[in-house]
Amino acid sequence: EVQLVDSGGGLIQPGGSLRLSCAASGFSVSGNYMSWVRQAPGKGLEWVSVIYSGGNTYYADSVKGRFTISRDNSQNTLYLQMNSLRAEDAAVYYCARSAYGDYFGHWGQGTLVTVSS
């Protein structure tokens, strides 16, 4: 059974850093396109970043230069390193799997990031 478990969220001050994790089971993270998608309170979904099976990475303009997506194949885990956090980065962050590089067939349960002093 495919499962994604998001963790690492919490309360962080503006300008701080946080690393989110997404532990995968039932499939290989390295063989799939893996994304992070976020949702600010009461708002819609916003795509954040993707890492291709080949290792290429892409980011939304709103996080480019501040966030880094990566994966640990041995741990079958996806990460999102978030630096220079801003109030507008506050959201529930979901990891999502795209087995074929287009639709998000599986989602984690989400982890809440709060940015406040």
Added chain:
Amino acid sequence: SYELTQPLSVSVALGQTARITCGGNNIGNKWVHWYQQKPGQAPVLVIYRNNNRPSGIPERFSGSNSGNTATLTISRAQAGDEADYFCQVWDSSAGVFGGGTKLTVL
């Protein structure tokens, strides 16, 4: 950057047909995917590649895509269909979501 436009809300009477649109420039040339999200839950894929249903999604859910508009159609709407619905495409290696539509079943 590519943008997708959805109506903020759609209402449908119980048992009737709801249609939720997703507008984008030449969106008919892209694969469109649809997600359902209920309060406090992660999104769930309901239609992929314009008009395909994942296993476990009722046949009442269908999709179409042509020109500048993609449409999610929910037939015989049920109370359990009340949720937010989001369309999604990929554009130049970036994921793009519509703003979301709140479906109310009356």
